[in-house]
Amino acid sequence: MLVTNPLINNAAAAAVSSTTSLHHNNNNASRGAFIVMEGVDRCGKTTQCGLLLDQLRSDNIPAVAMRFPDRTTAIGAMINQYLTGGTDLDDRAIHLLFTCNGRAIVLGMVQQSDVGLPAPDAVIFLDLSQEEAQQRGGYGEERYETKDLQIRVRQRFQKLQQLDTQVPWHVVSAAQSIEEVQADISKIVEKTMAQAKHKKLGKLWQEGDYVAACMQEKNKNNEEDEDSEKEN
Numbered sequence: 001m002l003v004t005n006p007l008i009n010n011a012a013a014a015a016v017s018s019t020t021s022l023h024h025n026n027n028n029a030s031r032g033a034f035i036v037m038e039g040v041d042r043c044g045k046t047t048q049c050g051l052l053l054d055q056l057r058s059d060n061i062p063a064v065a066m067r068f069p070d071r072t073t074a075i076g077a078m079i080n081q082y083l084t085g086g087t088d089l090d091d092r093a094i095h096l097l098f099t100c101n102g103r104a105i106v107l108g109m110v111q112q113s114d115v116g117l118p119a120p121d122a123v124i125f126l127d128l129s130q131e132e133a134q135q136r137g138g139y140g141e142e143r144y145e146t147k148d149l150q151i152r153v154r155q156r157f158q159k160l161q162q163l164d165t166q167v168p169w170h171v172v173s174a175a176q177s178i179e180e181v182q183a184d185i186s187k188i189v190e191k192t193m194a195q196a197k198h199k200k201l202g203k204l205w206q207e208g209d210y211v212a213a214c215m216q217e218k219n220k221n222n223e224e225d226e227d228s229e230k231e232n
């Protein structure tokens, strides 16, 4: 979910899985806030974004939601075909389609294609274990909704959170009741909107962060390779 200036409609979140977003423009403020809601499939992004949108509007705060991938565009239709199993695509090709559609898919070198996109004022990460997500409705219908992949997605999110020195990440337990998650999100959104008024909107993966992230990723991969060689 994003809460943002309405001029920005190509917001990006550097992560796997669908992102629901919300744009907000408060006339009394210099600008609105841009907030990304993330998490594994079925953690509750769509539900919580809808609740937040209703709440902001009932408080007379203009807000707009955006969803990634946006399956209504021509590129979104190609992503949809891939996710629902209709077509096969090379990993790099699907990554670029996600980027063109407004978001990224994995860490490391592929971050390059997202450098310079608007950076969120906050990321709200709805944290849910794979076991709990699997018990929720509709799980397993799409290509990425497999146990192993979703476990890796959650680990990648945790890594991304450590690498992201630019954007504040807020981890909310999505295993709570809908009302408890909603209350946690409300507090974060309120604080983020107040802070965003006085801040310039940043750009995603500025060169320094990007290079640092790639180096960390490369070192980690080398360590993992060495560990698996020792095990073999």
Ligand SMILES: Cc1cn([C@H]2C[C@H](O)[C@@H](COP(=O)(O)OP(=O)(O)O)O2)c(=O)[nH]c1=O
Binding pocket: 020, 039, 040, 041, 042, 043, 044, 045, 046, 047, 048, 136, 137, 138, 174, 176, 177, 178
């Ligand atoms: C928010 C929430 C959703 N659900 C269910 C409703 C939906 O059938 C399913 C997925 O919710 P949804 O909001 O669509 O998740 P996402 O957008 O992250 O994929 O989970 C719960 O069981 N408990 C919850 O607390």
